[in-house]
Amino acid sequence: MKIVIVGATGTIGLAVKAELGQRHEIVSVGRSRGDLQADITDIASLQALFARVGRFDALVATTGSVHFGALEEMTPELYQLGLADKLMGQVNLVLAGREYLDDGGSITLTSGVLSDDPIRYGSSASMVNGAIDAFVRAAAIELPRGLRINSVSPGVIAESMPSYGPYFRGFVPVPAARAALAYSKSVEGAQTGQVYRVS
Amino acid sequence: MKIVIVGATGTIGLAVKAELGQRHEIVSVGRSRGDLQADITDIASLQALFARVGRFDALVATTGSVHFGALEEMTPELYQLGLADKLMGQVNLVLAGREYLDDGGSITLTSGVLSDDPIRYGSSASMVNGAIDAFVRAAAIELPRGLRINSVSPGVIAESMPSYGPYFRGFVPVPAARAALAYSKSVEGAQTGQVYRVS
Numbered sequence: 001m002k003i004v005i006v007g008a009t010g011t012i013g014l015a016v017k018a019e020l021g022q023r024h025e026i027v028s029v030g031r032s033r034g035d036l037q038a039d040i041t042d043i044a045s046l047q048a049l050f051a052r053v054g055r056f057d058a059l060v061a062t063t064g065s066v067h068f069g070a071l072e073e074m075t076p077e078l079y080q081l082g083l084a085d086k087l088m089g090q091v092n093l094v095l096a097g098r099e100y101l102d103d104g105g106s107i108t109l110t111s112g113v114l115s116d117d118p119i120r121y122g123s124s125a126s127m128v129n130g131a132i133d134a135f136v137r138a139a140a141i142e143l144p145r146g147l148r149i150n151s152v153s154p155g156v157i158a159e160s161m162p163s164y165g166p167y168f169r170g171f172v173p174v175p176a177a178r179a180a181l182a183y184s185k186s187v188e189g190a191q192t193g194q195v196y197r198v199s
Numbered sequence: 200m201k202i203v204i205v206g207a208t209g210t211i212g213l214a215v216k217a218e219l220g221q222r223h224e225i226v227s228v229g230r231s232r233g234d235l236q237a238d239i240t241d242i243a244s245l246q247a248l249f250a251r252v253g254r255f256d257a258l259v260a261t262t263g264s265v266h267f268g269a270l271e272e273m274t275p276e277l278y279q280l281g282l283a284d285k286l287m288g289q290v291n292l293v294l295a296g297r298e299y300l301d302d303g304g305s306i307t308l309t310s311g312v313l314s315d316d317p318i319r320y321g322s323s324a325s326m327v328n329g330a331i332d333a334f335v336r337a338a339a340i341e342l343p344r345g346l347r348i349n350s351v352s353p354g355v356i357a358e359s360m361p362s363y364g365p366y367f368r369g370f371v372p373v374p375a376a377r378a379a380l381a382y383s384k385s386v387e388g389a390q391t392g393q394v395y396r397v398s
Contacts, residue, residue: 043275071341076242076291083282087326092275115329118337126337127286127330130314134329138317142270 002027002056003187006040006093007063009033011159012110015176016062016183023188027053031063040064040089046096058187059097059107061090066124068167074123082124087131094139094149104146108186109136111153113199119167129153133195140193148192154179155199174198201226201255202386205239205292206262208232210358211309214375215261215382222387226252230262239263239288245295257386258296258306260289265323267366273322281323286330293338293348303345307385308335310352312398318366328352332394339392347391353378354398373397 001024007013008028017026028034029049038049040063064086067078090109097107114122115129136151143149156164158173182196200223206212207227216225227233228248237248239262263285266277289308296306313321314328335350342348355363357372381395 071338072343074294076287076294079287079290083287087330088275088278088282091278091326095273095275114337115333116336118333118340120341123334123337123341127290127334130333131286131326131330134314134317135322135326137315138313138322138325139270141317142319142322144271 001025001058001187003058003060004029004053004056004097005060005062006030006038007061007110010062011157011176012154012179013060013062015180016060019177019180019184020060020187024058027056040092041084043092043096046092050097050100053100055100055102057102057105059093059101059105060183060187061093061107061109062183064089064110064128066128068121068125070121071123079124079127082128083131086125087128087135090132091135098143098147101145101147105148106187106192107147107149108183109149109151111136111151111195113153113155113171113197115153117171121167136195137193143192148186148190150186150191150194150196152179152182152186153195153197154182172199200224200257200386202257202259203228203252203255203296204259204261205229205237206260206309209261210356210375211353211378212259212261214379215259218376218379218383219259219386223257226255239291240283242291242295245291249296249299252299254299254301256301256304258292258300258304259382259386260292260306260308261382263288263309263327265327267320267324269320270322278323278326281327282330285324286327286334289331290334297342297346300344300346304347305386305391306346306348307382308348308350310335310350310394312352312354312370312396314352316370318370320366335394336392342391347385347389349385349390349393349395351378351381351385352394352396353381371398 265281
């Protein structure tokens with residue numbers, strides 16, 4: 001398969017590339033690194049990306065940022081950062097990439113544990129992750145040509161604990177390589193409309 | 200209690216007003232009708248609203264629209280309509296209204312069944328409803344002064360079946376008065392961080 005990984009140079013992306021790269025051709029996309037560059041918040045940038053990539057078999061998004069901050073200090077603008085980047089950035093990838101996917105191809109997005117297991121400062125992340133998982137369930141029933149879509153909802157990634165640890169006390173860290181298996185299941189399996197929770 | 204219902208002139212809002220109005224003082228807010236008017240997509244409009252309302256005990260939002268359309272035809276702009284209105288409109292109510300809520304006061308938002316049980320044309324509604332439920336779970340653990348927040352996630356409302364029926368074939372219609380009980384539980388009970396699914 002030819003697999004496009006957007007966010008391929010991040011912690012999860014590298015692990016997904018290591019897992020899927022053993023068996024498939026990987027096109028790495030990043031904001032400033034990777035084989036190709038694109039801005040997920042700009043649909044035109046993504047349309048240009050996929051025109052350059054051409055036909056492919058699987059799209060994996062391991063990208064997207066949100067603002068972490070105390071609920072007390074959150075504003076509409078701070079929530080919009082996550083809505084525009086992690087949520088609509090990944091939805092933009094679906095909208096721009098789907099026509100280049102071959103029949104039966106798959107899309108795998110990334111949400112996260114905070115949709116159901118919240119932390120202080122995480123209200124934007126929770127909102128966005130819940131939106132992604134629900135979007136995936138809905139989009140799955142409308143995608144044409146046997147196209148599939150799932151999300152991977154990992155817990156806090158072990159490799160990120162040096163920076164995220166203080167916010168995730170008591171959460172069981174998930175090695176990136178373990179999370180990568182869920183992407184493999186989504187890409188190489190046959191399920192659709194699933195949220196793969198990795199804990 | 201003094202209860203502010205935003206969207207009080209809609210189908211669910213009227214039922215919530217009928218239920219809670221038996222025991223409490225209701226301030227009805229609508230876009231163009233009700234005791235007071237406000238635009239939920241405009242935080243300044245809501246700040247002006249609550250300055251006029253003054254202190255109160257419970258905020259109920261039964262408002263918010265999304266675009267229904269085939270996944271094939273959805274664009275970033277069409278998703279943004281629902282993100283700005285039903286999602287951030289209700290979050291704006293939380294941000295603008297919380298400081299006027301008395302200690303122990305409650306906030307009740309409205310999501311809907313499509314977060315988990317999708318229909319054709321409903322990908323934006325699913326996304327937004329999933330975001331609201333996850334936001335409520337997260338905000339509940341950060342609200343100060345014993346403030347509470349829950350969401351009500353109703354199925355398709357029986358009174359709306361004449362217009363929505365064709366999109367919700369096979370869904371069990373929920374009378375608005377039955378959905379209104381969940382708002383009563385949220386406002387008059389003591390729970391927080393809950394999603395009340397009404398089916």
